[in-house]
Amino acid sequence: MDIKLERASxxxxxxxxxxxxxxRNINISIEAGKWISVIGHTxxxxxxxxxxxxxxxxxxxxxxxxxxxxxxxxxxxxxxxxSDIGLVFQYPEHQLFETTVLKDLVFGPKNQGIEMKExxxxxxxxxxxxxxxxxxxxxxxxxxxxxxxxxxxIATVLMMNPEVLILDEPTAGLDPLGxxxxxxxxxxxxxxxxxxxxxxxxxHEMNEVAEYSDEVLVMNNGEIAxxxxxxxxxxxxxxxxxxxxxxxxxxxxxxxxxxxxFGDYIKVxxxxxxxxxxxxxxxxxxxxxEV
Amino acid sequence: MIENVLIGQFIxxxxxxxxxDPRSKLISLFCIIIAFLLIDNISGxxxxxxxxxxxxxxxxxxxxxxxxxxxxxxxILAFTVFYHILFTKGENLLFQYSILSIYKESIIEGFSIVxxxxxxxxxxxxxxxxxxxxxxxxxxxxxxxxxxRLRFPVEQFSLMLAxxxxxxxxxxxxxxxxxxxQKARGVNFExxxxxxKVLSYIPIIIPLLFTSIxxxxxxxxxxxxxxxxxxxxxxxxKVLHFENRDYQVIGIxxxxxxxxxxxxxxxx
Numbered sequence: 438m439d440i441k442l443e444r445a446s447x448x449x450x451x452x453x454x455x456x457x458x459x460x461r462n463i464n465i466s467i468e469a470g471k472w473i474s475v476i477g478h479t480x481x482x483x484x485x486x487x488x489x490x491x492x493x494x495x496x497x498x499x500x501x502x503x504x505x506x507x508x509x510x511x512x513x514x515x516x517x518x519x520s521d522i523g524l525v526f527q528y529p530e531h532q533l534f535e536t537t538v539l540k541d542l543v544f545g546p547k548n549q550g551i552e553m554k555e556x557x558x559x560x561x562x563x564x565x566x567x568x569x570x571x572x573x574x575x576x577x578x579x580x581x582x583x584x585x586x587x588x589x590x591i592a593t594v595l596m597m598n599p600e601v602l603i604l605d606e607p608t609a610g611l612d613p614l615g616x617x618x619x620x621x622x623x624x625x626x627x628x629x630x631x632x633x634x635x636x637x638x639x640x641h642e643m644n645e646v647a648e649y650s651d652e653v654l655v656m657n658n659g660e661i662a663x664x665x666x667x668x669x670x671x672x673x674x675x676x677x678x679x680x681x682x683x684x685x686x687x688x689x690x691x692x693x694x695x696x697x698x699f700g701d702y703i704k705v706x707x708x709x710x711x712x713x714x715x716x717x718x719x720x721x722x723x724x725x726x727e728v
Numbered sequence: 729m730i731e732n733v734l735i736g737q738f739i740x741x742x743x744x745x746x747x748x749d750p751r752s753k754l755i756s757l758f759c760i761i762i763a764f765l766l767i768d769n770i771s772g773x774x775x776x777x778x779x780x781x782x783x784x785x786x787x788x789x790x791x792x793x794x795x796x797x798x799x800x801x802x803x804i805l806a807f808t809v810f811y812h813i814l815f816t817k818g819e820n821l822l823f824q825y826s827i828l829s830i831y832k833e834s835i836i837e838g839f840s841i842v843x844x845x846x847x848x849x850x851x852x853x854x855x856x857x858x859x860x861x862x863x864x865x866x867x868x869x870x871x872x873x874x875x876x877r878l879r880f881p882v883e884q885f886s887l888m889l890a891x892x893x894x895x896x897x898x899x900x901x902x903x904x905x906x907x908x909x910q911k912a913r914g915v916n917f918e919x920x921x922x923x924x925k926v927l928s929y930i931p932i933i934i935p936l937l938f939t940s941i942x943x944x945x946x947x948x949x950x951x952x953x954x955x956x957x958x959x960x961x962x963x964x965x966k967v968l969h970f971e972n973r974d975y976q977v978i979g980i981x982x983x984x985x986x987x988x989x990x991x992x993x994x995x996x
Contacts, residue, residue: 488908491912493908493911493912518911518912518914520914523912524909524912526905526908526909526912529909531906531909531935531938531939532906532909532910532913532931532935533935534930534931534934534935534938544913544914544931545913545914546914548913548914548915548916549914579938593913594912594913597913597914
């Protein structure tokens with residue numbers, strides 16, 4: 438599914454409260470199968486943009502296009518929720534309300550009117566995908582640990598079988614291991630789609646950005662500042678990012694440190710940890726070091 | 729949703745009401761409420777309406793903020809009118825159909841009660857719109873100090889009041905967030921049937937209750953951690969002072985009570 442925003446802007450109706458989060462002149466085209474990370478300081482409009490893409494709010498001006506067609510209702514300024522796009526909010530575990538995990542999982546698909554047999558089948562797949570077992574079905578969501586709750590909450594959105602998954606800071610407030618598990622499960626889901634699934638991932642964790650994304654969208658004061666590959670963005674625009682109050686991934690810091698110390702710029706194909714470390718080790722070996 | 733909530737929503741401006749001491753505002757409000765409860769004839773209602781309109785104008789706060797506060801009580805007001813029209817007995821029968829009988833007095837009674845509630849809500853919102861919740865609680869605390877002798881926990885009560893007022897907008901914002909999230913999970917709030925509509929709110933009420941209780945617990949811990957209730961009496965960063973204008977406003981309010989009392993006595 439391709440998503441496109443054309444000259445879109447959004448101003449909150451009661452502007453006194455949220456005015457700093459409004460969006461201006463957003464032009465963006467998201468092709469199917471991409472992993473896009475969204476970064477930007479707090480209040481730069483990331484969350485608002487995500488709601489716009491899901492159709493929870495309609496652009497004040499401009500259009501939202503799905504597969505090249507204008508989302509009809511969005512033209513009339515009315516919100517129309519797009520069911521093929523899954524949206525995981527910040528702290529999604531706060532939205533669990535049923536008495537058992539299973540009931541919470543089937544809640545979304547039931548609203549979509551999907552047959553129970555199929556829904557139960559999906560529930561079994563999803564609980565496995567998020568790294569839990571079917572024993573969890575009958576537990577109360579409140580009994581689970583923070584990380585488990587978060588995984589169940591993400592599963593409730595995946596249960597609706599979206600083509601595009603939008604996640605708004607899914608790892609916020611979790612310990613490193615919990616974060617890693619969440620990222621892993623999202624990546625597994627993404628890969629299982631065979632190039633048809635899209636992930637839009639809001640985060641403050643630059644290492645996550647470098648590791649997974651095809652493209653990085655940088656938001657600043659309600660506008661798109663950059664849309665670029667992580668490699669080109671972090672290596673060519675690190676100064677501007679610093680101006681926005683944003684960090685760079687550890688791999689970039691390592692490359693820059695080597696450049697400062699030894700005056701050599703190591704060429705890399707991506708900023709993934711494994712790739713960069715391989716190149717760095719190769720460089721030092723060439724210099725005659727024993728690694 | 730947030731724009732419909734009035735309580736605890738302070739609007740900054742520089743009107744006379746904003747500058748008054750919260751204590752004088754509370755005393756005056758108390759007087760005005762008594763005055764409005766004394767009304768029993770048409771001239772009283774006209775005078776009271778003029779007074780309220782005058783105060784709203786002086787407050788420099790846009791009228792829409794007052795009107796928004798009235799929205800949630802419209803159903804109660806409508807119910808009041810119908811109740812009076814249907815069940816109050818009078819002398820001048822206007823209309824009768826089997827057991828249903830409507831009197832002229834009942835219509836007048838219904839609408840005058842609604843007008844009275846309208847005026848009371850407006851004048852009360854004037855207080856909450858022009859006074860910061862914390863100032864209000866502070867003023868309230870000082871006014872209630874004498875009750876301390878009766879072992880009434882005045883300070884705790886005032887803190888409780890301040891927190892309640894402060895957290896209403898926060899919880900409403902939380903509510904908005906939860907509604908959006910559950911919409912994203914496919915909840916349909918536009919279902920026509922009443923039962924379905926009520927049921928569709930369960931996914932909202934439960935998370936809201938849960939997060940509110942969690943928030944309350946955290947807040948209680950934070951207050952404890954900042955040594956609340958550890959020593960003798962808390963001091964204040966901001967100390968309230970009565971000024972000339974405060975005495976004047978209280979004087980005017982007492983005068984208003986007198987005028988409405990006279991109006992009732994004269995009965996014109």
